Amino acid sequence: MREPSTAAGMPDELHRRLGLSDAVVIGLGSMIGAGVFAALAPAARAAGSGLLLGLALAAVVAYCNATSSARLAARYPASGGTYVYGRERLGAFWGYLAGWGFVVGKTASCAAMALTVGSYVWPERAHEVAVAAVVALTAVNYAGVRKSAALTRAIVAVVLAVLGAVAVAALTSGASDPARLDVGADATLGGVLQAAGLLFFAFAGYARIATLGEEVRDPARTIPRAVPLALGITLVVYAAVAVAVLSVLGPQRLADATAPLSDAVAAAGAGWLSPAVRVGAAVAALGSLLALILGVSRTTLAMARDRHLPPALAAVHPRSKVPHRAELVVGAVVAVVAATGDVRGAIGFSSFGVLVYYAVANASAWTLSRAEGRPPRAVPVVGLAGCLVLAFSLPLSSVLAGAAVLAAGAALYGVRRAAGAGRTSQRR
Template sequence: MPSGGPSAGAPGGVGGELLRTLTLRDAVGVGLGAMLGAGVFAVWGPATRAAGPAVLVAVLLAGAVATCNALSSAALAARYPAAGGAYVYGRERLGPLWGYLAGWTFVVGKTASCAAMAMTAAAYLAPGREKVAAVVAVVAVTALNLAGVQRSAGVTRVVVGIVLATLLGVLVAAGLPGAPTGGTVPLTVGDDVLGLLQGAGLFFFAFAGYARIATLGEEVRDPGRTIPRAVVVSLTVVLAVYLLLAVGLLRGLGVDAVAGSSAPVADLAAASLPGPGETVVRVVAGLAALGALLNLLLGISRTTVAMARDGHLPRVWATLSGPRRVPRTAELVVGAVLLVVVLLADLRGAIAFSSFGVLLYYAVANASALTLRWQWRGAPWVPALGLAGCLTLALALPGPAVAGGLAVLALGLVGYALTRRRDAAG
């Protein structure tokens, strides 16, 4: 089994090291921005349609799997504080193939997430002009990332503050005496176990953001201390917000209304906040989607840099530019690919497809964490439960997403075989 010390997986190759400029506050902001994005506004309808009255249990189940993933990712990120996240962990702990598969599923799955975020922002902010607005969003966010990660982290903190304040305002209004109620808050598993698992798998889309902290590990100050704390803090805050929002939505609208709505948070605001409440929520939802897109592009470009350093992608993509040592080539490549996806792809299944890829990504992370036996004294079940949970939720997703994900995985294996043959010939 490949292994390495704390410096294993350190950056090398084209361009040298990224600069460590992110503080704990920055890292927490990045994690919150990635999780409190379009998912919190868009995922409730699909997840509730799948889980039905068990939607609250689905949220808890997705949160439990996410917690195990977060603890595994934090332990690994502290040991391997290099850009790339589970790509680096899989490579160092399990072997190059597993690292490659983690990087491949992350880049493909998160590209689908980026497209969903861009289209969600456009739908909220520019209804009727979604395609043009989505293209403008991708170009603007890519330009911001080209200016450097520190500026991106600063913008993310502002977006997170606005989103949290808005969600809490809606929840307070919905909980006031006299506010409309649509039903009870069911806490039941029911007979449809597959629906529950499918709902949890879809809802995982809204949790999949804490790894952004790990993928930026090479740019975090004192990563051994900062990354674990940032992961735990951001995930705890988000889980609390999601549970409160689930209760508010179910109490204010009812299960059927949430399941049938494309914008249930806006619907709750319209029912609870007379006047401009719905408009405010729609504007904030659009900003949140842009904030999530900002952070997603950061994570994809850093994983691209790590894979390019190892020759799985063109090495020139690992080039770092300017005094801030920004991976501008990787940023531009990812932005160009995303523009094509936004313009051409049918994104109705983007959430499920993205969840499938990201769950496989975290499965590699948990399998890697299992090899850190010294880390899990008293809690060896953490990475094991995370691994089992990821695989179960991934396979429970809708059939087209699973089939498409497996096809993309097979394509990635073909690409890996070709690069290995090229390296052997050279």
Template structure:
């Protein structure tokens, strides 16, 4: 007899790949290159390579773990199973607080491109409410809408690249600028931390392990395919931006892709790119809400969050209470936070989450291993290094929020 509190396995490999792409190809591709260029100049190309390498290590750890533990919760479950309840809690808490902030950042990014001046916050809140309703009505609707959003973003990016290279301004000599190492290795690592933010969506596939058909086969394949497509796309965009604007030009504008398109011979492409940025932010927000709901569900099942959040809707088979509660919190963050602070805080939580994932994968026995331990060791070390590159304020807030979570769990255990 089926378990009424279990989620339905309705997603295939293609659906999981699309959800992963929708999570990764979000607002980051339209905005993350600006601070990366400011930190490293043309060295952001090396930063992109480092970020992709770290993402690959983390992805292999997530895939290896998800094949053995195909249930909702991602690294929260992996940490509990491999390292103990406290490690699982640290990972889950990092994911929830980090990705809640990230969801608010995506909502604000959407509004920055789509809303009239002065209406950014109300429009951002409206976007959260609408997408929460979509998620509430079932994961197949989430996957279906994500397909549409991903296709729209890919079309907008293809138009942007064609418009940039079709004009008279791109100069291959701009790509290297003053040299890849002009800003030093610290600048390159800092750009890696910033660009890593745009790669982190592949974990969303692992957190939906309870809803994927044949998860031992489908989840590792979906993670690898989605990450590979994203790396190629980001490399093309990075080279295009540097050729069109140069490192200083990319660093000098919050909307580098739109500015680069404006220098080309297709002025009509500028509003298309702006629309693409808005759609990309919506796609990332949609997938974030879905992934957050599943991790919250898993933590509530193990009493690390209030038990009433573990409810699954009897008709739609989604964690409806968790998704409603998260939507409320995201809207509250939108009313008080700024975009840069939300992204920095999110990066801290996400990197801690992947640190636990790599350590957990490192402990798996030989019969469960798909990848060498060296990848997990490098991934764990890289997460620590990238955390060290974050702004002090972001790191301080992250430490404070982890302290709050640990104290609350310790009090609950003592009671």
């Protein structure tokens, strides 16, 4: 039996305060984050000179996912994103599985972003800085989503300025060589697929627009416009930066780089930009962390409303109108992981969970009728196939860890359903 949907007019409904520009900025803050500073090197290790092909493939899959998500978000403008879509279109289990993968995977991503802030700001005290960042941004989110959108707008402006400076410095330098962009014999199909899966991590932020569906004004019009706009801007930025860095460093030096953008400006003779790149990386990670906490807390809210998570987490603050308990719990868990863990493998783990999440979104979009705003049939088909292929092309450790977490979530769901059925039979 399908779980009950959130009823309209509930006292704990969130307020619709975000317009088109706010939604686009939150999407940009989620996507144009630490991924572009960190993901290029592992992608180059996987694909070599096929990095750009991996980026293009990741963008195609992301476009399909974005289109499916936008059509579904317009149809179901409630907090929770694919958790809600899967529940409504495919059944309670598939919605739960998507929500479980999102919450667990993105919680790990939050910790990774927090540690990225720490490693750039104060490497010797990375864990302490990470915890401080989590506490500060949880407080910002607690104060209200409009304040979060305003801070995200400032972060996006800083990061775009830094990335633009890096691209211009690299492409206009004498060290830039277009021959380094050629796809050579070192690019294999498996490597390109793995690079695409890793780079997909950096594109996944458009889900944040959908998970904020209950807080967007005129969602049927705003969300379908905001998602492709944010994705398109991000793709242009990523492509420019990837081409610039690859043309200066080449695939091998890029693969070996620990700070590829800093190395690129140094190789281009613009070492004076390195401090700005470090600041930009830290600010970008803060932007990603801010938006990630927003998205995870909203999905937690939706799952708590349906009692897949403790119902107390469904509370909405009467003044700030945010899911304050969910935000505090998410912030506390992320702070603990950031303080005690090493999440260098979190990108692969998170990518697996997010790709499964979007596979459910595409399957849900397939069930829409034309009157419900169904996308062209090829979109959810390509999106679903692409998500599954990229998910299982990731490093084996990421696949095994992700599959284990999903299996654990499915087991918990089964136990809960069995317990509920037992209580029902006893009452009879």
